[in-house]
Structure formats: structure tokens, C-alpha cells
Amino acid sequence: MSVCAQNHPVSELPSYTMQLSIVIVCWNDWKTIENCLRSIYEGTHSTTFEIIVSDNGSTDDSPEFIRRNFPSVRIIDNGSNLGFAKGNNAGIGAASGKYVLILNPDTVVHKNALDKLVAFAEQHPEAGGFGCRILNPDGTYQASARLFPTLPRYWMAALGLRYLDPYLPFFTFEEYWNWHGDSERQSVSRFPIRFQLEKHRSRYRYFYKHFGPKASRQCRLLSITWIRMRQAAFAIIGVVRPADTVRERLKMYRVMARWNIELDPVHFVERGEEPPLKG
Numbered sequence: 001m002s003v004c005a006q007n008h009p010v011s012e013l014p015s016y017t018m019q020l021s022i023v024i025v026c027w028n029d030w031k032t033i034e035n036c037l038r039s040i041y042e043g044t045h046s047t048t049f050e051i052i053v054s055d056n057g058s059t060d061d062s063p064e065f066i067r068r069n070f071p072s073v074r075i076i077d078n079g080s081n082l083g084f085a086k087g088n089n090a091g092i093g094a095a096s097g098k099y100v101l102i103l104n105p106d107t108v109v110h111k112n113a114l115d116k117l118v119a120f121a122e123q124h125p126e127a128g129g130f131g132c133r134i135l136n137p138d139g140t141y142q143a144s145a146r147l148f149p150t151l152p153r154y155w156m157a158a159l160g161l162r163y164l165d166p167y168l169p170f171f172t173f174e175e176y177w178n179w180h181g182d183s184e185r186q187s188v189s190r191f192p193i194r195f196q197l198e199k200h201r202s203r204y205r206y207f208y209k210h211f212g213p214k215a216s217r218q219c220r221l222l223s224i225t226w227i228r229m230r231q232a233a234f235a236i237i238g239v240v241r242p243a244d245t246v247r248e249r250l251k252m253y254r255v256m257a258r259w260n261i262e263l264d265p266v267h268f269v270e271r272g273e274e275p276p277l278k279g
Contacts, residue, residue, distance in 0.1 A: 020049040020118055021097030025087035027056040029105040030065045036105050037070050043111040047118045050074065054091035056081040127186060128199060193252050193277065200260065201268075208269040216265040227257045 022040060026033055033053070040051060051073045055063050057080040066073050076090050092100055099121055101114070117132050124130075200223060208216040231253045238246045255277055262275035 017048070018050055018097040019047050020099050020101055020114065021092075021095030022049055022051045022101045022103055022114075023054060023088055023091035023095060024051065024103050024105050025054045025056060025084055025091065026058055026062050026066075026105050027081055027087075028058045028060040028062060030058075030060050030062040032106040033062065033066065034069065036103070036107050036109070037066070037073065039107075039109040040114065041070075043109055044114045045112065046115045049114065050095070050097060052076060052091045052094055054078060054087045056083070056087045124186070128195075193255055196252055196256050197259070197277065200256065201274075204263075204265045205269055208265065213266045216269060220260060220263065220265050223260050224257060227253050227260065231257065 024033065024036065037051065040049070051070070052075075053063075053066055053073055054076045056078050063075050063077065066075060074094065076094055078087060078090055081087075082090065088102055092102075099118060101117075103109075113132065117130065121127075121130055203219060203223065204216050207219040231250065234246055234249050234253065238250060258278055259275055264273065267273040
């Protein structure tokens with residue numbers, strides 16, 4: 001289960017009436033999707049939401065079952081099995097919520113889980129995606145968070161040393177041992193510049209693709225303005241409440257401001273040209 005924020009052109013930011021769009025890819029899942037849908041409706045109370053089922057050519061009457069028993073669910077008929085990624089994209093393309101939740105049809109959502117997830121997302125506008133704690137049918141924790149891959153970690157796995165991790169954390173490969181999803185772990189805070197860079201790159205590609213070269217250059221001005229305003233805010237916070245996290249955030253904004261100032265968005269998209277990151 002993961003939720004991500006919708007990205008829209010800055011000049012066309014919508015006024016959301018729907019907080020959450022729940023996208024479920026279905027392929028012959030009528031045996032499990034009923035419990036999934038019922039748990040959403042019965043356990044979600046403070047969040048405005050819509051459910052979109054992206055049907056990948058089911059032949060077990062899943063769409064008909066959903067229409068009869070859950071008439072408010074929107075069904076996207078893909079006509080054939082597009083696979084998980086394309087099926088989700090079809091559903092996301094029809095979404096109108098501020099946030100999009102990708103949910104498997106065999107999931108049962110606990111009471112108030114989505115309300116809490118959306119509330120958490122609202123408290124962290126700097127992040128682009130979230131995941132929540134997932135349990136197996138017997139109530140045990142299902143590991144869903146992974147460390148970022150590095151060459152040393154892959155060497156640990158290749159040499160069979162990853163199994164020493166419970167005793168020697170140095171040998172950690174990809175799972176957070178002894179962590180069961182019961183506390184917050186925001187990966188964006190560990191690699192803020194890297195994540196911000198990818199976000200800005202994606203934004204320029206989006207504007208260029210959908211609105212043309214002129215819009216991508218306008219986006220550059222908006223991006224710089226966005227960064228400068230947050231620089232000013234965090235500078236004030238740094239004076240009132242100095243902390244390493246504030247200093248790191250200010251460093252990130254300085255680097256990203258310089259990168260955006262030196263960037264030609266059109267040359268970046270068309271030729272792959274971009275300035276180096278300068279600390």
C-alpha cells in the first residue's frame with residue numbers, strides 16, 4: 001500500500017474537493033475484492049475519497065459484481081490484461097484526488113487507517129510518497145520498506161553475509177532488521193538533495209511534454225521562487241530554533257537554487273544538458 005501526491009502544473013493548481021483517490025487493479029479478483037472494498041467504506045470516516053477499479057480484462061464477472069454491490073466505485077475497463085503498472089496508470093489517469101493510493105485487491109484496510117495516512121501526508125508536504133505498516137493475515141509484520149541499494153550491500157548478499165545482520169548491523173542488505181513499521185522512517189530526509197533533484201527534473205519534463213518549451217521556462221521561474229520562499233522561512237526557523245535538520249534543509253535549498261538558476265529547461269529536456277550540483 002502506498003500513497004503519492006498528485007503533481008499538477010503550478011499555474012493550474014486545482015482546488016481539491018476529493019482528498020484521496022484509491023486505485024485498485026483487478027484481474028479476476030472477485031473472491032477478495034469484496035472484503036477490500038467493504039473495509040474501505042466501513043473504516044474510512046474523516047477522508048473524502050473515491051475508489052477506482054482498473055479492470056484488466058477480468059473474465060470472472062468481477063466488474064459486474066462490483067457494479068451490483070458497490071455502485072459508487074468507478075470502473076475503468078482496460079479490455080485486456082495490461083499488467084500491474086499500466087493498469088495502475090489507467091486508474092491514476094482517471095483520479096481526481098489530491099492523493100492517490102495504490103492498493104492491492106486482496107488487502108483489508110483497518111479502521112481509520114486511511115484517515116491517519118492522509119493526515120500524515122498533510123503534515124509532510126515536503127514528501128512525495130508514503131507507505132504504511134502492512135500485516136500478514138495472521139497479524140505478523142510484513143516487511144515492505146527497503147534500504148536503498150548500494151554496491152557494498154549487494155556484495156553482502158552475494159557473499160551470503162546478509163544473514164549476519166541480526167548480529168552485526170554492518171552486514172545489512174536491504175531490510176530494516178528489528179524494525180516492524182511501528183515508527184516513522186522518511187527516506188527523503190536521508191537524501192534530500194538527490195530527491196529534490198529528481199523531482200525538479202521530472203517537473204521540467206512534464207511541463208515540456210504537456211505545455212511546451214515556453215511553459216518549461218516559466219516553470220523554472222516558479223521553481224526558483226518556490227525555493228527562495230522556503231529558504232527564507234527556514235532561515236528564520238534556524239535563528240529561532242537552530243538544528244542540524246534545519247541546516248541540512250538550507251543547504252539543500254542553496255544547492256537546488258543554484259542548479260535551477262543555471263539550468264536551461266529546454267536544453268535539459270531536448271539535449272540532456274544540465275549544470276553540475278554545487279555545494
